[in-house]
Amino acid sequence: MMIQLKPIWNALRESPNGPKWLTWAAINLSIAAYFGYGLVAPASSHKTAWLPGETTHGHYQIELDCNACHDPGRSTEGPSGADVMQDACIRCHGAQLDLAKDTHPANKFRDPTNAERLKILDAQNCLTCHQEHVPEQTLSMGLTMPADYCWHCHQEVADSRPSHRGMAYDSCATAGCHNYHDNRALYEKYLDDHHGQSDHLELAALPQRSTLESLSGAFRAQQSLTIDDADHPSSWTTDPGFSENSASEDSLSGDSLLDDWATTAHASAGVNCSHCHRGDKDSAGDDAPWSEQVAIERCQQCHERQVESFKTGKHGMRLAAGLSPMTPDLARLPMHAGQAHAELDCSACHSGHRFDTQFAATDACLRCHADDHSLAYGDSSHAALWRDELAGNGPLGSGVSCATCHLPRLEGDSGIWVNHDQNASLRPNETMARQVCTHCHGLEYSLSALADPQTVASCFGDPPAERIKSVQMAHEWFEQQEAKRAARRDNR
Amino acid sequence: MKLNLQQRLAATAATVCLLLPLATLPGCSESEASSTPVGGITPQQFADGVHAVMMADRTVYAKHVVTNLNKQDAPVKAFEYWEDTENSIPLPAQMFRMGAELVDENPEAGFTYALRSKWPLNEQHQAKTELEQTALDFLSENPGENFYGEEKLGDQKYFVAVYPDRAVAEACWSCHNDHPNRGDDYPEFAKDDVMGGVLVRIPL
Numbered sequence: 003m004m005i006q007l008k009p010i011w012n013a014l015r016e017s018p019n020g021p022k023w024l025t026w027a028a029i030n031l032s033i034a035a036y037f038g039y040g041l042v043a044p045a046s047s048h049k050t051a052w053l054p055g056e057t058t059h060g061h062y063q064i065e066l067d068c069n070a071c072h073d074p075g076r077s078t079e080g081p082s083g084a085d086v087m088q089d090a091c092i093r094c095h096g097a098q099l100d101l102a103k104d105t106h107p108a109n110k111f112r113d114p115t116n117a118e119r120l121k122i123l124d125a126q127n128c129l130t131c132h133q134e135h136v137p138e139q140t141l142s143m144g145l146t147m148p149a150d151y152c153w154h155c156h157q158e159v160a161d162s163r164p165s166h167r168g169m170a171y172d173s174c175a176t177a178g179c180h181n182y183h184d185n186r187a188l189y190e191k192y193l194d195d196h197h198g199q200s201d202h203l204e205l206a207a208l209p210q211r212s213t214l215e216s217l218s219g220a221f222r223a224q225q226s227l228t229i230d231d232a233d234h235p236s237s238w239t240t241d242p243g244f245s246e247n248s249a250s251e252d253s254l255s256g257d258s259l260l261d262d263w264a265t266t267a268h269a270s271a272g273v274n275c276s277h278c279h280r281g282d283k284d285s286a287g288d289d290a291p292w293s294e295q296v297a298i299e300r301c302q303q304c305h306e307r308q309v310e311s312f313k314t315g316k317h318g319m320r321l322a323a324g325l326s327p328m329t330p331d332l333a334r335l336p337m338h339a340g341q342a343h344a345e346l347d348c349s350a351c352h353s354g355h356r357f358d359t360q361f362a363a364t365d366a367c368l369r370c371h372a373d374d375h376s377l378a379y380g381d382s383s384h385a386a387l388w389r390d391e392l393a394g395n396g397p398l399g400s401g402v403s404c405a406t407c408h409l410p411r412l413e414g415d416s417g418i419w420v421n422h423d424q425n426a427s428l429r430p431n432e433t434m435a436r437q438v439c440t441h442c443h444g445l446e447y448s449l450s451a452l453a454d455p456q457t458v459a460s461c462f463g464d465p466p467a468e469r470i471k472s473v474q475m476a477h478e479w480f481e482q483q484e485a486k487r488a489a490r491r492d493n494r
Numbered sequence: 495m496k497l498n499l500q501q502r503l504a505a506t507a508a509t510v511c512l513l514l515p516l517a518t519l520p521g522c523s524e525s526e527a528s529s530t531p532v533g534g535i536t537p538q539q540f541a542d543g544v545h546a547v548m549m550a551d552r553t554v555y556a557k558h559v560v561t562n563l564n565k566q567d568a569p570v571k572a573f574e575y576w577e578d579t580e581n582s583i584p585l586p587a588q589m590f591r592m593g594a595e596l597v598d599e600n601p602e603a604g605f606t607y608a609l610r611s612k613w614p615l616n617e618q619h620q621a622k623t624e625l626e627q628t629a630l631d632f633l634s635e636n637p638g639e640n641f642y643g644e645e646k647l648g649d650q651k652y653f654v655a656v657y658p659d660r661a662v663a664e665a666c667w668s669c670h671n672d673h674p675n676r677g678d679d680y681p682e683f684a685k686d687d688v689m690g691g692v693l694v695r696i697p698l
Binding site for chain 1: 574575578595598599606608617622623647648650672673674675695
């Protein structure tokens with residue numbers, strides 16, 4: 003049945019309260035339109051009204067893309083009403099957990115004998131421990147349940163480990179003891195293997211990168227190029243205005259851009275201007291148009307692992323979600339105001355045509371970051387070592403830059419590569435002990451330093467106030483076990 | 495070595511998957527589980543079959559890989575912390591558990607299996623239900639016999655088969671007898687002793 007609007011409109015006009023009714027209707031329609039648009043709008047500030055509560059530091063960058071977590075269509079298994087958010091967790095964090103040799107994977111609890119336990123604590127669902135939008139109950143690492151959760155399954159731990167008698171269950175997951183997921187630096191054999199190490203190792207140096215071997219794509223180790231080989235548009239060098247506009251602050255002329263490029267590994271490996279500034283040829287074989295901006299996908303052609311890892315950290319996670327690049331003004335950590343709108347892509351740190359890894363390793367970070375830890379770096383002994391190495395007064399790999407700790411050099415199938423997810427070694431920070439600190443420090447010292455908030459804030463300028471006990475405990479455990487074994491042998 | 499191991503585990507899983515469609519697993523009592531319906535196999539027959547496959551692979555690994563390496567005094571050894579140690583391969587029990595985990599990840603497998611023992615060196619291998627405890631006691635008191643039963647866990651009923659897990663290779667008992675995790679009541683195992691049970695659980 004059609005609603006006749008004209009009689010309603012006339013009645014409202016003739017009614018003494020008509021204007022009030024119309025105003026009421028207009029206000030309600032506006033509110034409905036505002037919220038309705040927020041529901042269907044693409045990721046943008048229009049969705050802010052639908053945020054049910056503050057998002058954790060790990061997810062707030064993508065909080066306006068509600069579908070990142072709530073869209074059932076993004077599951078590789080197809081639409082799933084029950085596991086939408088679980089699927090979303092695994093999409094972004096599954097590979098990281100595999101890499102971390104997750105000690106409590108969901109499949110560990112699939113054994114049907116866990117049925118009763120799972121009713122108390124559903125360890126197969128990420129959201130049991132990691133809810134979103136509940137800032138009032140969110141602890142470190144996004145934990146949203148009481149920190150003594152270990153008790154539910156490990157309340158009898160003292161029977162097999164008498165050394166644990168009397169320990170509080172909310173102390174299990176403090177640094178230097180246990181983590182729920184990543185225990186690569188904390189399991190007892192690893193602790194025992196590193197018992198007795200001195201705080202500062204005699205052979206202290208980082209492994210060297212296998213730059214060529216860690217490349218992906220087709221451009222590796224081809225014939226090297228010189229300035230004369232550069233295949234930029236012919237108008238480029240004759241148009242100073244063009245070159246100035248396209249140059250970064252580090253190199254302001256077309257000639258210096260070419261000079262910079264000619265001295266890099268790019269030129270040595272035969273990577274010409276067009277490889278980065280043009281896309282792939284079209285189906286007719288014609289060149290793609292020249293572009294001053296180099297899309298991250300172009301970098302990814304050769305630096306696949308670096309770009310992929312960049313997108314899993316806080317610097318690149320917005321790009322991974324299809325949003326605009328991260329900028330410092332979006333950060334929750336203190337940042338320098340002057341860089342508020344600098345967009346974070348590859349060229350943010352590897353600027354100009356030098357792709358200077360030394361600049362990217364420290365100066366690029368400190369250009370934006372202004373928290374206590376970053377501000378303290380310059381006066382730290384780590385920074386002094388870095389300056390010594392750059393000045394040629396220290397051996398290769400002896401300096402400690404920001405990248406040393408936050409972009410760790412990892413052993414891969416094709417040599418040493420640099421993980422560009424600067425958060426990976428902080429999930430949790432004991433990860434850094436194994437991947438980075440133990441190149442130069444003993445494990446006990448490393449774990450102790452990482453466990454001390456003051457030491458971290460001072461960028462390791464202050465020594466750890468307390469020593470963690472787990473390394474000694476693990477060693478004593480193995481000694482006791484070995485003593486028992488020896489006694490049995492004697493009695494046979 | 496690792497690739498071969500994975501291939502072998504995959505082959506085990508594939509064999510099991512081939513057997514699975516043959517099984518008819520309607521809700522049935524313990525006595526019914528042993529009877530043979532027309533055109534299918536019983537849960538017990540299915541359990542016996544997959545157990546035969548998994549134990550054959552495990553025995554070969556323990557006897558002809560681990561023990562052989564030991565006898566040759568080879569630089570490669572089976573070692574509990576093999577993932578972090580050079581020249582190391584998984585212990586037979588670890589190889590068995592990893593296979594069980596792969597089958598567990600396969601939604602088509604339709605069953606799970608695990609090691610259990612009254613004297614577990616790994617706490618994860620201790621009996622977890624009353625039926626499992628009963629089964630381990632039964633195996634100790636009735637050498638050479640298998641245990642079959644049913645139990646309800648959560649809202650699901652299961653057919654459970656537990657088979658004696660014997661010391662088949664010298665590497666088994668010598669390592670177990672000398673293991674630092676063994677308790678004071680741990681037996682001194684010798685060849686063919688029942689060291690625990692292999693449990694196969696099938697949802698009904």
